[in-house]
Amino acid sequence: MDLSKIFENNEKWIQAKTADDPAYFENLNKGQKPNVLYIGCSDSRVTAEDLMGMQPGELFVHRNVANIVNAIDLNAQSVINYAVKYLEVNHVVVCGHYSCGGVKAAMESKDMGILNPWLRNIRDVYRAHKDELNAITDEQKRYDRLVELNVKEQAINVLKMAAVQRAVRKRGMQVHGWVFDIKTGKLIDLKIDFQKALADIMEIYRLED
């Protein structure tokens, strides 16, 4: 792929945006007030804004391999804290996807070098749900289920954060778990009962005085 194509595309995009609204970029420059924080996978096929029909300014985005929310990942923790405390988003979405290479790698007996500690997060999800997963004999279905359980566990990891607990209690912020199905293009809401999930973990993870 010739990268000059990207700059041509950019020029066309600017023209399309300003044709509808000449002040488009002037207004964009004034600031952001996104409603949703999206935490998704880095996978090139899962294009956050595109698949949701979201426009610039509407979505605050964090992406990494297999949409992991790890307590000592300063990057993810900073993004979530900034979005929740300062941008005051009303929704935090953890969005996984079927056919996730990161999840697949965590299901294999293989030394992935520097990726090992990252993928360990997914192996930990597998261990926590080993009985349910091992009862699924179809490997593809077990893989899909691990993708879903990983979303759920990462959403719970979001709920373990002080700023999130405060935002849920004080202003009714919501946390969601979704999965994108690459085979069909469909976005699926796993309908996680985050209030119940939060109540379940508060005994151990409450950070407010």
Ligand code: CO
């Ligand atoms: Co992925």
